[in-house]
Amino acid sequence: IRHAHMVNINRQIMLEGMRADFLKVDELSQRLVERARKAERITCKTPHGTEFEAELSPELKWLKTSGIITRDKWGNLPGGEIFTAPINTNGVFVVDGVVGDYLCERFGDLESNPLTIEVEDNRIRSLRSENKELRDEFRAYTSTDENSNRVGEFAIGTNTACTHVIGHILQDEKIPGVHIAFGHPYAEHTGANWASKTHIDCVGRDFDIWFDGEQVMHRGKFLI
Template sequence: MDPRIREHAEIIANHSVDLEAGDNVVIDAHPVAEDLVVALHEVIGDRGANPVTTSQRTGKRSQRAYLRASDDEFETPDHELALIENTDVYIAIRASDNVTQSSDVDPETQAAHRQAHQPILEERLGTRWCLTQFPAPANAQLAEMSTEGYENFVWDAVNKDWDEQKAHQANMVDLMDGADEIRIKSGDTTDVTMSIAGNPTLNDHGKHNLPGGEVFTAPIPDSVEGEVLFDMPLYHQGREITDVYLEFEGGEVIEHSAAKNEETLTEVLNTDEGARRLGELGIGMNRDIDQFTYNMLFDEKMGDTVHMAVGRAYDDTIGEDNEGNDSAVHVDMIVDMSEGSVIEIDGEVVQRNGTFRFEDGFEA
């Protein structure tokens, strides 16, 4: 076994989920990630914890078959909920043998299925959880990389000094914490403002998402004004969506479009009332993620980017006296900030053309 896989497993256990003796652990993984699952079982056994492996959220052929055969009427599965209710640690491993496996499943069916599983999502978020990636060949192909090249890319981004990364990102947390308004401007296509007053800024250094590499918070739901062109594509429900354009008024999306698969974007926005509002603003800060790979777990962490998510706001990003946005979806989309762009906090430029105020080369 590649020693980097064992290192990956150790980082998950020791850094991301703080594995303890007696913990009930659920590992949710596609079979293609078996090597990492095996390495995790070794660590879990050494620690005296209790593993169960499932493949409930991995987009396998079985899930596609189930959804295509269903009648769009779903109820929350009590047995799956009961499993998570008795779980201390939840580890989700992204990997695939076909990244477009669910592309021929009706978006309305997928949306209904997600809504029925919302209570399970809520329960998972109450565990010590981690979402990570195994470098499977299908994911390498999507990234237009060789398998070996993609393995190097993934483990360079994952197996790193997370205390050092945390200290680097703390500079941005200090700028955002206590701020009132953020403005994101890029070229002639993106100019959006939002209030974050009273909401904490979190430092993602590989705890819940591995790799980490962003700082993020939640906008005040009704404060978002302006327009955004998300000029980096995303994969959602097995479909590529490109050039997403959103116009906000009073915090709500009032106009939207996409160059490709606009109907999928429309289905996302129609999921529920909260799907037309922003639940997250994130600033990418992981310089080891230096190329776009069609994988949001990595792409949203790239330096020189910001991302915004329509839908659910994470509870930890909501201030004590503030109200968060609620939704069954959380869909991240990315803006390239490397050229002709600025981030302003309360009127002060803190990033220009991808370079932060606290980095060498910043020009005020």
């Protein structure tokens, strides 16, 4: 049995992210995940203010969901990302793409009113946004339980057919670049030893990414 989720799929996603050559997406994802598994630190920056670093552990698995659905694990479509649970993260992450869960439908594309998240030792230290409602809703969501404000996922989108933010988390988190999530670390897959009842993704734009100092992306374009 092979199982795929297409949560709230729409026509735009069918015409964009679902039209990717998933064999090529899988090849890219495999090259990237092989490098990621050897990395101790990943650093990312954007022109919009993100300066963020993830510390990684070989004991926490990297996973690839590239649109090729296997019998081993269900996946979302459109596919195209690699992800892990970081052992630690620090820095500023500017969410000028979208946030996940029900907040995505409510607030949509955040380019004009981004959410700036300061993270210290893997937890939210501060939130800033001119959109007070967004800031307060996000703060409430990430206060649900003791680990809702903890970074549980560090991911890199690999679907090169996704070229712009559409305001829909299912596709936008597959855009080439970094997204992080607060809350549940998919412990059943990554091997993390903690849990949360919540999980909310945060997507940015126009990333530069380095694996242990080696640049693998410039302004959202892969260099590998």
